[in-house]
Amino acid sequence: xxxxxxxxxxxxxxxxxxxxxxxxxxxxxxxxxxxxxxxxxxxxxxxxxxxxxxxxxxxxxxxxxxxxxxxxxxxxxxxxxxxxxxxxxxxxxxxxxxxxxxxxxxxxxxxxxxxxxxxxxxxxxxxxxxxxxxxxx
Numbered sequence: 107x108x109x110x111x112x113x114x115x116x117x118x119x120x121x122x123x124x125x126x127x128x129x130x131x132x133x134x135x136x137x138x139x140x141x142x143x144x145x146x147x148x149x150x151x152x153x154x155x156x157x158x159x160x161x162x163x164x165x166x167x168x169x170x171x172x173x174x175x176x177x178x179x180x181x182x183x184x185x186x187x188x189x190x191x192x193x194x195x196x197x198x199x200x201x202x203x204x205x206x207x208x209x210x211x212x213x214x215x216x217x218x219x220x221x222x223x224x225x226x227x228x229x230x231x232x233x234x235x236x237x238x239x240x241x242x243x
Contacts, residue, residue: 110168110169110171123144145213146180153210159184168183180231181232182229183228183229190227191223194211218234220233
């Protein structure tokens, strides 16, 4: 797996895009898959910056990734204390619809083939299989 480390600031997200996304395109993933990967990666990075590292520019985010013709695997690891993904409120419930945050995990799960979190809760792994079907409407 390849590794990239960035400071925990939104201005560094493009470094990740510039390194990873051309490899996804070169591996032959179609525009829908590329969009799904970028959206999910952006959500994972936003969560790591905002919720994991609490926008502390002194903390880092490590991104490990592997792109093959069969799948794309991305691990986003922050230096925060972690969380329990099973207690995240359901963003589709009426009481959560107007909240400005809380949809990232749902979006990652909708667009990727597999999404799982480390036991410590400070690393998310995203996997997109080439043969994965589009999300159903």
